[in-house]
Amino acid sequence: MRKILVLAAVAAGIAGSAQAADITGAGATFPFPIYSKWAEAYQKATGTGLNYQSIGSGGGIRQIKAKTVAFGASDAPLKGEDLAKDGLVQFPTVMGGVVPAVNIAGVEPGKLKLSGDVLAGIYMGEIKKWNDPKIVALNGDLKLPDANINPVYRSDGSGTTFVFTDYLSKVSAEWKSKIGNNTSVQWPVGIGGKGNEGVSASVKQVANSIGYVEYAYAKQNKLSYALIKNHDGNFPMPTIEAFQAAAANANWKEQPGFGISLNNQKGKDAWPITSATFILVHAKPEKPEEVQAALKFFDWAYKNGDKLASDLDYVPLPSNVKDEIRTAWKGVTDNSGKPIF
Amino acid sequence: MTAVTDMTSIPAAPKPVARRTPKATFDVVFRNASFLAALLVLALLAGIMLSMIVGGWPAFREFGLGFITSSVWDTQNEQYGAWPAIVGTLSTALIALVIGVPLSLGIAVFLTQLAPPWFKKPVATAIELLAAVPSIIYGMWGLFVFAPLFAAYVQIPLSNLVEGIPVVGTILYSRSPSGLGIFTAGIILAFMIVPFIASITRDMLEQIPSVLRESAYGIGATTWEVVRHVLVPQAGVSIIGAIMLGLGRALGETMAVTFVVGNANRLSASILDPGSTIASRIANEFNEALGLQLNSLIALGCILFFVTFVVLVIARLLVARVKKF
Numbered sequence: 001m002r003k004i005l006v007l008a009a010v011a012a013g014i015a016g017s018a019q020a021a022d023i024t025g026a027g028a029t030f031p032f033p034i035y036s037k038w039a040e041a042y043q044k045a046t047g048t049g050l051n052y053q054s055i056g057s058g059g060g061i062r063q064i065k066a067k068t069v070a071f072g073a074s075d076a077p078l079k080g081e082d083l084a085k086d087g088l089v090q091f092p093t094v095m096g097g098v099v100p101a102v103n104i105a106g107v108e109p110g111k112l113k114l115s116g117d118v119l120a121g122i123y124m125g126e127i128k129k130w131n132d133p134k135i136v137a138l139n140g141d142l143k144l145p146d147a148n149i150n151p152v153y154r155s156d157g158s159g160t161t162f163v164f165t166d167y168l169s170k171v172s173a174e175w176k177s178k179i180g181n182n183t184s185v186q187w188p189v190g191i192g193g194k195g196n197e198g199v200s201a202s203v204k205q206v207a208n209s210i211g212y213v214e215y216a217y218a219k220q221n222k223l224s225y226a227l228i229k230n231h232d233g234n235f236p237m238p239t240i241e242a243f244q245a246a247a248a249n250a251n252w253k254e255q256p257g258f259g260i261s262l263n264n265q266k267g268k269d270a271w272p273i274t275s276a277t278f279i280l281v282h283a284k285p286e287k288p289e290e291v292q293a294a295l296k297f298f299d300w301a302y303k304n305g306d307k308l309a310s311d312l313d314y315v316p317l318p319s320n321v322k323d324e325i326r327t328a329w330k331g332v333t334d335n336s337g338k339p340i341f
Numbered sequence: 342m343t344a345v346t347d348m349t350s351i352p353a354a355p356k357p358v359a360r361r362t363p364k365a366t367f368d369v370v371f372r373n374a375s376f377l378a379a380l381l382v383l384a385l386l387a388g389i390m391l392s393m394i395v396g397g398w399p400a401f402r403e404f405g406l407g408f409i410t411s412s413v414w415d416t417q418n419e420q421y422g423a424w425p426a427i428v429g430t431l432s433t434a435l436i437a438l439v440i441g442v443p444l445s446l447g448i449a450v451f452l453t454q455l456a457p458p459w460f461k462k463p464v465a466t467a468i469e470l471l472a473a474v475p476s477i478i479y480g481m482w483g484l485f486v487f488a489p490l491f492a493a494y495v496q497i498p499l500s501n502l503v504e505g506i507p508v509v510g511t512i513l514y515s516r517s518p519s520g521l522g523i524f525t526a527g528i529i530l531a532f533m534i535v536p537f538i539a540s541i542t543r544d545m546l547e548q549i550p551s552v553l554r555e556s557a558y559g560i561g562a563t564t565w566e567v568v569r570h571v572l573v574p575q576a577g578v579s580i581i582g583a584i585m586l587g588l589g590r591a592l593g594e595t596m597a598v599t600f601v602v603g604n605a606n607r608l609s610a611s612i613l614d615p616g617s618t619i620a621s622r623i624a625n626e627f628n629e630a631l632g633l634q635l636n637s638l639i640a641l642g643c644i645l646f647f648v649t650f651v652v653l654v655i656a657r658l659l660v661a662r663v664k665k666f
Contacts, residue, residue, distance in 0.1 A: 029628075056628030058635075150517040155604030155617075157416075157629025180417035183629045191519050191615045192604025194625060198484070205489045206519040 023294045026053040027060015027073030030159050030214060031277045034094055034314045035073075038301045041308060045300070048293060057159055057183065064088065064280045070290040072280040075159020076183060077259030087283045089332050090257030091325045092276035093298060095315040097215040097243045098163050099273070101203045101223040104130060106143060112226040113138045113235050116171030116264065116272065119228065122210060123151050123168065124175065125189035130208060138229070145208065152202045152211035155192025157183040163275040164212045167263040171272075212273075215243070216313035230272040231264050242271035243315040252321050258328075276317070281332060288334035295329055295341045302326075390646065397640030399633060408640060414606040414622075421637035423644055425608045429523060429616040430648065433598065434591040436527025436612070437534055441591075442584055444531070445538035450568055452539075453546040465543065472536035480600030483529040488520030488601060491528075496520060496613055515613035521603040523616040529601050530594055534587035541583035545576040578660050585656035592649050595620040619645040 025035070032054035039050035055063070057074040064072025065086055073093075083090055100119065102112055114122075118134050121127035127134060130144045154161045162183045169176040179185050191206070193199040196217040203211040203223065210226070215238055218225055227235040236242040246265040252258050262274040279298065285291040302325070306316035317325075329341040400408055400421060411422025448468065452461055496518040503510045515522065549572060557567045573580070603615020604625060617625075619641045630638050 058629035058631050061631065148517060150519060155599075155621075156625040182416045184416050184626060186413065186415045186417070186606060188607075190605070191517065191521055192606075192617075192625070194599055194604065198600070201484055202519060202521065205485075206492070206517065209517075209519070 021290075021293075022049040022051040023071075023290065023297055024051050024069045025060075025071040025073060025279075025294065026055050026063045026069045027280075028057045028075045028159055028277055029054040030075050030096065031073060031094060031314070033216075034305075034309050034312050037308045037312060038297070038305045041304070042297055042300055045304075048297070050297060056157065058157060061280065064282070067282065067286060070281065070285070070287075070294045073277065074280060075275070075277050076162040077255070077257060077276075077278050078280065079259065080256035083257050083259075083280075088257075088280045089283045089328065090259060090278050090280050091298075091328055092258050092278050092317060092321070093301070094309050095243055095247055095262065095274060095276045095317065096313075097238055097246075097271050097274045097315070098160055098167075098212050099215050099218045099223075099238045100226045100228065101200060101211045101213050101218055102226045103203050103207060103209050103224060104145060104147075105207065106145070107224070109224040110227060110237060111142060113142075113229065114226050115229040116167060120168045120172035120175040122149055123153070123187065123190065124178065125151075147208040150206045150209035151187075151190035152199050152206070152209050153187050153190050153192055154184070154195070154199055154212075156194050158195075159183065159275070159277065160196070160212065160214055161185065163261075163263065163273060166261050166275075167273045170261070170264045219313055228272050230268075230270050231266050232268045232270070234268050236269050236271055238271055240310060240313070240315050242269055243274045244318070246270040246272070246274040247276075247315070247318055247321070252324060258321070258325070274315075283331055284333060284335070285340075288340045291332060292340040295332065299326065299341070393639060393643040393646060397636055397643040399636040400640035403633065403636075408637070409644065412608050416634055419633050421634065421640075423619070423637075423641055425606060426617050426619045426622050426641060427644065427648070428608060429526075429602065430592055430618040430620070430645065432523055432612065432616075433526045433530055433602065433618055434588055436524060437530035437591040438584065438588060440528060441531035441534045441538060441587060445535045445542060445583075445587070446580070448535070448539040449542035449546055450572070452543050454564060454568065454572075465540070468536045468539050468543075471532075472540065476533065476594060476597040477600075479529055479533055480597035483525065483597060483601040484521070487529065488525055490520070491525055492518045492520030500613070511610045512612055514611050516611075518613075519603065519615070521601055521615055522611075522613050523602065523609075524612045526598045526602040526616075526618070527612075529597050530591045533594060533597060534591055537590060538583045538587045541586065542576065542580050545579040545583070546572055549575045581656060581659055585652065588652055588656075589649055592652065593620055593645065595624045599624045619648075 032052065035050065035052050039052065043049045057076060060072035060074050061078070063069045078088065078090055100114065104112065114135070115138060118127060118138065121134065128148060129146060130149055131146050135144060162181065165179065165181040165185050169181040191202055193202045193211070196213045199211040199213050200217065200221055200223055203209045213223065225238060227237065229235055245267045246262045249265045249267045249270060250260055250262050252260060254260050258276070259278070262276060264272050265274070281291050281294060302317070302322045309316045330339045332340055334340050404411065404421060407422065409423050409427065412424045413420045413422045414425070452465055456464065496515050500514050500518055503513045553571055553575065554567055557571045562570070598618050599621040602617055602621050604617055604621060605615035606617055606622065609616060623638050623641055626634065627638055
């Protein structure tokens with residue numbers, strides 16, 4: 001009798017430790033702060049930890065394809081055919097915005113107004129001075145210096161660059177054909193800074209410069225920002241509400257795996273450079289229980305994590321999108337074809 | 342000869358042989374172990390070389406010689422060329438040597454020949470401490486402290502001065518005076534290699550027997566003549582070795598350069614403009630690279646490997662030539 005009890009205890013112990021095994025994930029650096037925050041709260045609530053390596057989106061895609069992690073994370077969505085080829089299911093977790101940071105003597109935060117067309121012109125080197133007629137036309141009586149514009153870009157491959165160049169490709173045909181859209185592109189002018197901190201350091205130090213950084217970073221470091229003309233012709237302030245407005249009008253089902261761009265969405269308050277960050281899991285995972293644990297984690301985060309996300313200046317997904325994601329999870333099955341969530 | 346015959350004439354004593362046997366066994370084991378250790382280095386080198394060539398092969402096959410000569414680095418259209426990075430690597434290293442070598446030799450000569458004894462120790466220690474500073478510290482210092490000062494007090498005045506002058510007005514003019522660029526990277530690299538070159542050179546100069554120096558002074562030589570005609574020829578080979586060690590570090594330095602080089606994947610006629618080096622480009626793009634871009638980055642690494650190898654070979658040849666004299 002005693003023996004059986006001991007055995008049962010041991011068995012329970014093994015089962016318990018198997019359940020408490022950490023969920024493994026790797027990829028994008030942009031959502032790393034919120035994933036770790038969620039993980040901390042999730043471990044307190046359920047006892048299951050998350051081991052997330054922020055090695056960059058490219059690394060995350062490599063790792064999930066190699067099946068070394070339960071989920072991969074990428075800032076740039078994979079295209080439908082790539083998802084199908086590798087048997088992956090993709091879904092968004094949180095959103096963020098990209099804002100132009102500027103450093104012009106005498107111009108206060110939020111006073112300078114730009115359009116997508118002008119931004120593209122600046123980063124192509126065609127608009128060279130701050131008092132260019134195209135910029136003056138947008139700014140009325142704002143006094144702009146007769147000084148060269150110093151554009152600053154991200155030198156490392158990054159989701160931020162992907163979002164920014166996706167926006168420029170949408171609003172400028174010339175940008176689309178000449179430079180295009182990727183995690184890093186061939187910049188014709190400007191200096192490169194590594195990471196958000198590299199870009200902001202350069203913008204702060206170089207007079208008459210302009211850069212682009214994630215909203216959370218700009219806010220926490222109190223960078224001076226410029227406003228951008230949105231699809232409806234307004235100049236909204238970069239706030240969580242403006243990013244949510246961009247998400248509200250989007251048609252998330254337009255692309256497989258919710259891989260739409262939230263850039264230049266309709267809506268009078270929509271911030272024009274907004275994007276979601278994505279998770280990738282295998283549709284038929286070799287270890288279904290690991291992926292199941294990962295999906296449970298994200299389900300928990302959708303239910304309980306919005307406040308934590310807002311605290312860190314990330315933008316939670318609209319609840320209808322969360323429901324659509326849960327429906328999409330039905331496509332993740334175990335070996336017998338049964339949905340694991 | 343006689344000694345040998347004497348030896349053979351003595352009757353063989355079994356005892357010493359017995360005592361020698363365990364030692365001989367140990368010798369064999371030790372010889373093999375150290376041989377294996379040496380072999381491991383070769384195997385490691387071959388392994389790294391092989392994996393770099395295999396990893397970079399798709400890029401070399403796709404672009405051929407154009408990979409080295411092309412200046413395009415376009416991830417959108419999957420076109421990759423290494424030329425701006427190669428030029429950036431060589432020019433930053435060259436600037437570092439031009440600034441760093443005279444500085445290091447000056448420090449070494451001062452410390453060994455001229456400095457008062459109470460001053461020697463602190464300076465020598467400070468130099469060794471500089472060598473131990475992690476490169477990311479140099480990078481951050483360069484970005485946050487040095488670059489703004491350099492922009493304000495060198496780049497902007499210099500650009501105003503040379504603007505419009507042919508040749509000089511191109512090489513030394515910066516369109517956007519950010520303080521970041523090839524020249525800044527060269528200066529930071531110079532700071533980084535000075536401790537290496539200076540401390541090795543100092544050790545070498547100290548090892549020169551003082552009788553040589555004193556006899557030179559004895560026949561009435563000035564300090565300069567002693568340095569120029571006695572010390573430098575004596576330590577010449579080692580000094581070249583020290584410089585090559587510094588050059589090797591300058592070529593491969595990654596973090597510090599990435600912070601201050603400006604990270605522009607294009608060629609510029611001005612040395613004050615932003616550029617990139619092989620190592621900085623790999624550091625920037627490796628995280629997010631996939632497919633052909635990844636192959637191209639590995640191929641870049643392969644080229645850096647090759648450049649460093651060529652530099653080492655040239656150093657060896659130089660040392661061999663100096664030794665002959």
